[in-house]
Amino acid sequence: MTVAGRVAGWITPRATDSLASITGVRVTDEAVHVAAVPRQRLPLDTLMAHIAQVLRENGCLRGWRDELLDVYGEGRRLCVLERAAMRPLGLLTKAVHLNAWSPDGRLWVARRSPTKATDPGKWDTLVGGLVSSAEPFDTSLVRECFEEAGLHASDINNRTPLRMVLRMHRRLPEGYQVEDVLVSDCVLAHDVVPCNQDGEVSEIRLASMDEVWSLLEDDEFTQEAEASILDSLLFRYHRGETAWSQA
Structure with missing residues (x-):
């Protein structure tokens, strides 16, 4: 799929059929092309909003979030789109995660709600969420930390830069999920106890390294969490640390 002439996503056959007759959408044997139509006063953002509604009407979406995400093509921000429409079009999303450690080297982990559309009931990093349109990554992380764990900016001020x-x-x-996964690490003070605020987490607990390894071996973590946690452990190993310190 191309947007404004740039390769941007991998659209599903069902979404292709739903959009084939829309002004601004052109279907060829090679790709589905989406572009603004200035002569009909149809800018790209307006067209993408219409596309999302058509996908919704045709049963291609799982819910509706009423949240806009940036659409990227070949490394360039092109427009915005309703979050629920990103997957049927296979568009790139960006997610921020936080690995939160205790002073004694245990890891805070969160179990996803059984009602989540993706990976229900799986264990996850303490915090993980998508970056909204025009939102700096660090701002998104601070927002997600409060929504998912009740953490304030001051609770995570020793975090590492997102990588x-x-x-x-x-x-x-x-x-299709096409997603850049970014992660930061921090140590929470001993008297900070995370508490979910948005209802998307069913359980939060501290896990020892033995428990974390057991969950990893049993495929109990989401793929994003598994990658984030393993990267964190490698990051710590290369720094020569045996436990996170509150430096």
Whole structure:
């Protein structure tokens, strides 16, 4: 799929059929092309909003978030789109995660709600969420820390800079997840106890390294969390640390 002439995503056959007759969408044997139509006063953001509504009407979306995410093509920000429409179009999303450690070297982990559309009931990093449109990554992390764990900026002021762990590509029931996974690490003070605020987490607990390894071996973590945690352990190893300190 191309947007404004740039390769941007991997659209599903069902979404392709739903959008084939829309003004501004052109389907060829090679790709689905989306572009603004200035002569009809149809700028790209307006067209993408219409595309999201058509996908919704045709049952291609899993819910509706009423949240805009940036659409990227070949490394350039092109427009915005309703979050729920990103997967059917296979568009790149960016997610921020926090690995939160206790002073004694245990890891705070969170179990996803059984009602989550993706990976329900799986264990996850304490905090993980998508970056909203025009939102700096660090701002997104602070927002997600409060929504998912009740943490304030002062609770995570010793965090490491966000670093990219991987770009995920996987098939989902509604489309494709193409996602840059970024992670930061911090140590929470002993008297800070995370508490979910948005209802998307069913359980939060401290896990020893033996428990973390057991969960990893049993495939109990989401793929994003697994990559983030393993990267954190390697990051700590290369720094010669046996436990996170509150330096």
